[in-house]
Amino acid sequence: MSSTATAKVSFKTQMLQAREDAIIRIASRLLADKGFEAMTVDEVAASVGIAKASLYKHFSSKEDLAAAAMVRVMERAQNYLKNLPPAPPMDQLRTVARWTMELKLRGEMPSLPSQNSTLRAKLMADVAYMDGLIEVSDRLGEWIEAAQAQGLINRSLPAIAVLYTLYARACDPVLEFLRMGGQHDDAQIIDMVMSSCFEGLVAR
16 A cells, blocks of 8 residues: 555544544533433534534444443543542542532533433443443542541441542532522632532531
8 A cells, every 4th residue: 555545544534533523522512511311413413513424424323422422521530530649538539529510510521311311221331431430430439438537528428429429519400500690600619519518518
């Protein structure tokens, strides 16, 4: 094969990858805005500016597309955790919680699928997603248990309950409700939700 042909294939591959990245990015935003059930393949294709048939060349179903978006978010979380500088466990948990809420308010955090969603079944069978979820959960779990040992998190709470509480901040509707009120900026909103999550509602 000539070098010219190789260059053409390389360029084509790059273009296809760029289009796939755009599809996943738009799907992530729509999943964050509307959720899986309300999102349609037609509006993803229209937002990217391609025909639905072109989208199906990359993803054979709505479930495949949404799963790819969820896998991308999980990979992003894995990379974020790996690049965190050393810090006490409680500080790490606070940093991660704040980061997920920032993503949520920027429209970059897809909403978790409902219990009976066909997407959930797809994700449970996706090795990349499940491996990422286990890795992220294990890392957060270590920090939770260490913070409990230090007396900074209620020891009577199972670590898994604390973990799911932190995960819930990534799709917390309170963030949007407070933003809709128009009385606080995003930083203030995150500070309030962080306070209610980590300090609780009881007056100190």
